[in-house]
Amino acid sequence: MILPITQFGESILRRKGREVETFDDDLQALAQNMVETMEEAEGVGLAAQQIGLPLRLFVVDVGMLPDDELDYSLDGRHPPVELIMPMAVVNPRLHTGGGQPLVDEEGCLSFPGIRGEVPRAPSVILEYQDLDGAPHTLEAGGWFARVLQHEYDHVEGVLFIDRMETRQLRLLDTKIKRLKRANRDRGTGKPA
Numbered sequence: 001m002i003l004p005i006t007q008f009g010e011s012i013l014r015r016k017g018r019e020v021e022t023f024d025d026d027l028q029a030l031a032q033n034m035v036e037t038m039e040e041a042e043g044v045g046l047a048a049q050q051i052g053l054p055l056r057l058f059v060v061d062v063g064m065l066p067d068d069e070l071d072y073s074l075d076g077r078h079p080p081v082e083l084i085m086p087m088a089v090v091n092p093r094l095h096t097g098g099g100q101p102l103v104d105e106e107g108c109l110s111f112p113g114i115r116g117e118v119p120r121a122p123s124v125i126l127e128y129q130d131l132d133g134a135p136h137t138l139e140a141g142g143w144f145a146r147v148l149q150h151e152y153d154h155v156e157g158v159l160f161i162d163r164m165e166t167r168q169l170r171l172l173d174t175k176i177k178r179l180k181r182a183n184r185d186r187g188t189g190k191p192a
């Protein structure tokens with residue numbers, strides 16, 4: 001089922017997610033709907049806040065790249081990307097690696113028509129649970145690490161514009177304000 005995607009200005013995007021405690025069929029169905037919604041919108045990630053739920057949950061799919069172009073290890077191995085994507089990430093904890101931040105352009109499904117440069121840590125370690133509650137450790141670098149940082153921020157109520165440098169924000173200022181005004185009064189959530 002395709003769900004409506006919340007837009008910048010709706011207060012749900014600023015809500016920190018609460019821990020998922022029940023790993024049941026409802027959670028499976030929710031994650032499935034999020035994957036369908038992400039695919040329909042041609043995104044590479046979607047967080048629960050973006051469909052109106054304040055949960056520590058996001059889905060990603062970086063499977064459009066071959067796995068030899070993706071820098072990752074899952075539980076110490078490098079399983080083929082098509083086996084692990086799309087991926088549901090529950091109750092994540094993210095640790096960013098050291099090194100110079102890498103700057104690259106990002107978009108966000110909650111900011112239609114807005115793209116900008118965002119500095120991100122070059123590598124991450126993500127601890128999370130899958131939809132059965134089993135714990136995993138995902139290490140990623142480069143573009144995959146960027147996607148994970150963007151989605152992790154969403155479950156913390158943080159948005160990519162918060163990470164942009166002032167110079168970049170100034171260039172987008174009018175578009176961002178227009179979007180915020182358009183969505184401010186749309187309420188705090190959507191039906192689950």
Ligand SMILES: [Zn+2]
Pocket residue numbers: 107108109110150154
């Ligand atoms: Zn986003």
